[in-house]
């Protein structure tokens with residue numbers, strides 16, 4: 587595996603997920619450094635994964651050829667301007683997982699047009715089953731794309747988008763997407779209890795059904811519509827339930843909800859790049 591020296595700026599939930607995946611994939615822990623102000627998180631990262639964690643960003647950045655920005659978007663400008671002078675080499679690759687922070691803003695704050703890969707992961711990255719959208723700024727070469735892919739693939743499935751604004755669509759579908767499925771699971775579980783199942787049975791049947799449906803959709807050549815039809819006997823129970831969803835125009839609801847998420851992502855990007 588590549589021996590790129592990676593510096594993570596921010597060692598919170600998402601960074602920990604990426605580091606866990608990289609180390610599990612055999613990436614050398616000594617090639618991973620983390621800058622993280624919280625001493626408990628630093629100790630946990632060192633003890634659990636064998637990576638080096640520092641309070642000072644300069645120590646994490648020393649010798650790094652790949653920098654992964656994993657702090658909250660609200661402090662993106664402050665952190666980028668603070669580390670700008672500490673970034674080593676001429677053109678290290680910068681990977682940003684910060685939601686809604688445009689590539690141009692990161693380049694401006696870092697003070698030079700560094701190659702930037704913008705990533706939109708989701709929380710299942712914490713169990714290495716993430717869905718991650720990536721976009722590369724024009725400065726990123728093929729080797730940089732490979733390097734970014736190696737890091738993000740450790741957290742799950744990776745898809746590139748050609749235009750940066752499509753990251754807002756990725757945010758609406760897979761970034762926020764786990765919350766949609768969790769909401770549906772909550773509703774199904776509650777419905778199971780209302781129909782007389784005990785809470786634990788309703789919970790386990792719901793989760794296993796979600797997992798089974800996702801596994802079938804992933805492993806089958808048939809589209810979800812065909813898999814849905816296989817469950818739906820003419821005149822049977824599923825048909826009745828799907829009829830209720832159709833009457834409520836579930837598809838229009840999903841289209842409206844995801845458009846609202848996409849619009850919010852766009853607005854947040856504007857705010858984050860202009861107002862800080």
Ligand SMILES: NC(=O)C1=CN([C@@H]2O[C@H](COP(=O)(O)OP(=O)(O)OC[C@H]3O[C@@H](n4cnc5c(N)ncnc54)[C@H](OP(=O)(O)O)[C@@H]3O)[C@@H](O)[C@H]2O)C=CC1
Pocket residue numbers: 595596597598599600601621622623624627643656657658659661665683684685686706707708709761
């Ligand atoms: N959660 C999600 O679904 C998704 C999140 N993201 C993005 O991932 C990024 C990280 O999110 P997440 O891991 O959940 O957040 P966390 O709050 O868990 O992690 C951020 C970490 O950065 C630390 N930190 C604060 N200031 C600095 C600094 N100056 N230098 C280095 N580290 C610092 C924080 O420490 P302290 O807490 O002490 O301040 C914290 O440990 C965000 O930008 C978010 O937009 C992207 C896609 C999906």
Ligand SMILES: O=C(O)[C@@H]1CCC=N1
Pocket residue numbers: 685757761762
């Ligand atoms: O809700 C949010 O704004 C972030 C972006 C994607 C997931 N969580």
